[in-house]
Amino acid sequence: MERTDFTKTTLADTPLLSASKPVIETDELYDTVIIGAGLSGLNAAKILSQAGKKILVLEAQDRVGGRTWTQPVGANDFVDLGGQWIGKGHDQMYKLAAEAGLKTFPTYTHGKNVLRLEGKSSSYKGETPPLGLFALLSALKLMYVFDRKASKISLENPWMMENASEMDNRSVGSWIDETISNKKARIMIKRTAEAMLCRNLENVSLFQALVNAKATGSLKQAEKVEDGALSDRISGGAQGVSHFLYSLVKDSVKLNCPVSFVTQLENYMLIGNEDFSVKAKKVIVTAPLPVVKNITFSPELPIEKQTLINSMEMGTVVKCNAVYDTPFWREAGLSGSMVCLDEIVELSVDNSVPGSDRGIITSLIHADRAKELLQLSEQERKEILLKAYANIFGEKALHPILYIDYSFTNNPWIGGAYSGLLKNGIYSKYGKHLAKPSGNIHWAGTETSTLFKGFMEGAVLSGERAAKEILSQN
């Protein structure tokens, strides 16, 4: 097979949809201007434009997709640097992928997984690492107790739950510490929770963790491959869904257009930055709340919304991908999946593309470990990752044809991943204002979704909800 040298490829080399300043019709009065061309903004745009509304989508970056971002790493190979998995209940994402003509394929799970602990590797089949009977029973019991608590939450009005405020002022980390005594089980549960929430568990309230789990089905469902949130991937990459939505509203999307102000005037709103402004009757803001701070609103937003914007923080995750000539670990009967409880590299998956000769191992590193990794150079990160892979998959792992990692923490228009969470004590008090319109300003984005918060599905649903709010008003 012809071997291409991808080692020189950098993200900046990838073709942009548009690098030049867009032409905007500034005399028009738009029905709705949408800020952000991620899945939520593009889905809102699709629905409003199909309803005959005159819309404009303003995107700060030079590409659409936001937290979906697919990079080619070979003729048919790709890596998703943002969202990639869809699964049980992600009905809108499956529907959109089908409409786009994109097939889905199951996450690779054949072969043995590896548990890495205290410098030793042990292999196992299935989803339960061999931590010892007592540790496993303790972990299962905690998950059961957590999911039972979560099942009592009403997703429409979680803040009405008894003890909501008390649970919101308590960290999920301290709850785990107090609920589980077995050390190995505690470490495993904490790593699992950090992998979902992408932050130190002292900074996540028990209440918010419960609501997020309920919004995903359950904690069990959120971490599962088979019949869970991680069961499938999208052929060609998840950004394909964003590109499909973009193709439906292309003429109404302007890239390289960061919005820095939204001003309500007597008869319309003015939206723009120092280079341009446009008029609209309604605005949908889809930017993650922490980066909404870049926008000045006149008049000021209601105090509840300001509190939410000032109290939300994005998580931290680094997604690291090593591309090899072949998926050589499969020859050894390994699945490529690894769980590590006491090293910086916490997990890996086989992210190879079906039908390709190449093999791809992807790691996601979360929370404080991700912050630590981001202090290092790309070369240093690469060395750490490849060494960890070599410990598990053998020496061949040291020689990928390409290594590529990315963290949305370094993206000023998104600020982190997978999503934003509120500081402890805020959600129970102000959560009901997350999706509430502020006059003519409507709010979308995965963080505002009732279901599948933080997921691509949540983003799509939130865009639909915001579009319908506007359609129901006229």
Ligand SMILES: Cc1cc2nc3c(=O)[nH]c(=O)nc-3n(C[C@H](O)[C@H](O)[C@H](O)COP(=O)(O)OP(=O)(O)OC[C@H]3O[C@@H](n4cnc5c(N)ncnc54)[C@H](O)[C@@H]3O)c2cc1C
């Ligand atoms: C590494 C990673 C892995 C993930 N894995 C999964 C997964 O496997 N499965 C899953 O379902 N989800 C996953 N997610 C989450 C999923 O990708 C997101 O929930 C979803 O894509 C968010 O879409 P959104 O439209 O709400 O926000 P975004 O995609 O963040 O879109 C917001 C847009 O607003 C733009 N913007 C910001 N400020 C301005 C401004 N001032 N003016 C104009 N535009 C602005 C941004 O540039 C961005 O394009 C992952 C995310 C990451 C980062």
